[in-house]
Amino acid sequence: MSGMGIGALMLPSVPVIGCTVSAEHLLEPWMDAPAKKKLTEIALNAAKSKGATYTDVRIGRYLQQYLFTREKQVQNIVNAESYGIGIRVIANGTWGFSATSDVTPDGIAKCAATAVEIAKANSKFQKEPVVLAEQKGVGDKTWKTPIVKNAFEIPIREKIDLLMNVNNKALDGGASFVTSNLFFVNEQKYFASSDGSFIDQDIHRIWPTFTVTVTDKAAGKFKTRDAISSPMGMGYEYLDGIAAEKIAGPNGLVGYRNSYDMIEDAVTAAKQAKEKIAAKTVQAGKYDLVLDPNHLGLTIHESVGHPTELDRVLGYEANYAGTSFATLDKWQSKNFAYGSKLVNIVADKTQAQTLGAVGFDDEGVPCKEWDIIKDGILVNYQAIRDQVKIIGEKESHGCCYADNWNSVQFQRMPNISLKPAAEKRSVMDMIKGVEKGIYIIGRGSYSIDQQRYNFQFGGQVFYEIKNGELAGMLDDVAYQSNTQEFWNSCAQLCDKDDYRTFGSFFDGKGQPGQVSAVSHGSSTTRFNGVNVINTGRKI
């Protein structure tokens, strides 16, 4: 599931974890690493004494600042803090988990005992004991997102001024309505395990976004255009909008790499939403699609990211998100053509400025990069410590994550990215070679089946391509395909100069649901002969 789209960003549905605090409180320092280590040792010892054969402990302080505006007014500002400890154990060969906000020696010892009790109680269901891939203790380690400006240190006034400026520019540009939001997250988490790891991490994420709406009341029509920003593993510097990070596209369109010009995008959005009102409805049929990274990221997420999660492949998500077509026999054959030879997809938890980048995962495993699809062939999955033996590997991939101290960690998607072409190619070069096609930018409607075969995607803006040139805007566009067919129709990639990341800030998985944030990099990519449907209806 790729979580909430922009359209779903109504105030009540945004996950806010913890209690509201003052903006200043978010900047107050937390306890130092030695103090945290002391507390985790209480948990490790208590669990061991109750019979745990393995224990990991996460003390976390999770900070969020969210700002919501519409037109000329501030709707809400949320400053929230969640603080507590989660203890996971193996006892009788079975997992047990317990969490508490009572971070005192007594509270921690009780919580550890409960985790062991739960493991023992659940062991009556267990058929095979849990076996963990070996992970040598890493000792005392620290890791920080390499931010330039801590978003929490920027005065609220400055953030509101930015959003009001965005709204005013959109309204001046002809928008009937506009909502704009800023999301900032800081995870301060300390991990300790009975393997001998003590890891202190400070992780920052940012997401600026907006939705512009244009209505034509006389005709009873309305169209929206969402921001083409990307959530990032960066500080407030992402909003500097520096020229060197802008990528010039066809017909004056602009793409944003690692720096976003929110005001410029709002002006463009109002213009494009007006154009959408008058755009020509698409004629259904086969088209060559030229997909911008800000659009293709979601297609990668749904059709490659989720089906290659090993827990899905094995059936652990069968009751909710589903299983996967990318079964073990396909991987074992070593010749399953997931895509054309141009398709090289890597999993990664280290790429700078991405949402997935951390030093260590929530099982204390150092992060790395590995291949998922190489020259079109499925070569690996995403796996954590208790699964990786199933694919014959001895080391976890390091992609275990929990969205809070009170959630149990499980396998979550690392960054899953498509490598750009080695040869030189710009978007303009690519479009020149397309006779009948559609150029799609931005994240739109999306849906995919529970084994990730059949999907349908929309977008934010669609341009018709006729004989190598953009020929005006189209409306009512969605493309439908089958994952393997689609990736095998991948015909051309732009080079690294066009490479950008897309992100999902609230990606949902599990029961009860947890969110995570993940990036997907790619350059603009061409897919030949994809089925496009017309989504226009009358009611």
Add this chain to the structure above:
Amino acid sequence: MSIILTEAEAKALLQKVLKYSKADECEANILGEERGNLRYARNQVSTSGSLVNQNLSVQSAYGKKVGVATIDEFSDESIERCVRRSEELAQLAPENPEHVGVLDPQTYQKSSGFFESTAAVNADFRADAVMKSLELSRAQNLTAAGFLENQKGYTAMMNSKGLFAYYPSTSVNFTLTVRTPDGKGSGYVARGYSDVKKLDTAAATKIAIQKSLGSVEAKALEPGKYTVILEPTAAIVLLENIYFNFDARSADEGRSFLSKPGGKTKLNEKIVDERVNIYSDPSNPDLPGSPYSGDGQPVNKMSWIEKGVVKNMVYSRYWAQKNNVKPVPFPSNVIMEGGTATMEEMIKSTKQGILVTKLWYIREVDPQTLLLTGLTRDGTFYIENGVIKHPIKNFRFNESPVIMLNNLETLGKPERVVSTESDRNYLIPPMKIREFTFSSLSDAV
């Protein structure tokens, strides 16, 4: 003191909160809840958990300057700090032109959503209920993945004009997917109740097993327009998108499926078949809901669609004041009236059609028409000459629930159903619809 406060305890706590207030107006909301869950997959437990949660939210206002603060710990010192913080935030806040003052005391109807039976559910109960299910799927060499979650809690509020409201409730949700070991068959069941005595995990499991075994060796049908019989689990994930979009402001602003050319709305217009009646009623014993909304408005019985005509839309207090109409809060439950037909009768009267038991990954394609896309899942069957002939491969659909309710053939008897998209519970009937649009095939099982 327990996390779940009695009405008297909640009142006393809220009075204490209000005593600390120095603002022009103050409103306090509290909640307390306990949740427990057991999740399993591949026929064994994968995770389990419990959550205890309480929260106090204080909103202080000076004129139209508003501040909100929350805490999860209810000592006198914390409460006072929370009230002070909300006042400080209000002083610093810009004026909110849409702020309307707190309500005078209101009268609320009775609603009984709290069941001692459900409140007593513990880890042992969950383990036994899941074991009853697992025994059945294991015995037939099938693979089960499921989730059982129970909740008990209350909400309460008070404001500086003396308004007080309190509502306790309980719930239990059980969902299960049973798959054949070769991966060719899959069946699903979902059950949601306020009273856990109604939950029979073994009986529910038998339905999922039947669908799992019955869906093996599915044949492909050509995509196109078909008559469909939608079980309530399938129908609700489409219909709830109508309810989610009943906001008057969006309609007035020209950005809703309820907006019309010329700037008007579809209020009092017929939008669907005249047999469609949709309303809410918190006192319904099969689907009890909160008798008050978060801002203290009474939630009473309210008709939304009557004989196919839009009768009411949701008006926030601000939007109602601006338009000089009565405010209408969001409903706490939604009920669709049904007919008398049984599922057997609906199948028997179908010459050619498709029985859809579940729909999945529903997303809005066009907010203007409420066009939705998604897929069938976990048991889809071909009906010919009044009998189920064979399972069929899953389809992707592109359909609007508004168009669908105009193509209504028959309504069955309403039952309580859990939305697999939103987790909300509803009362709706199974329904037969003509010309439902399937646009492509899926290989997924």
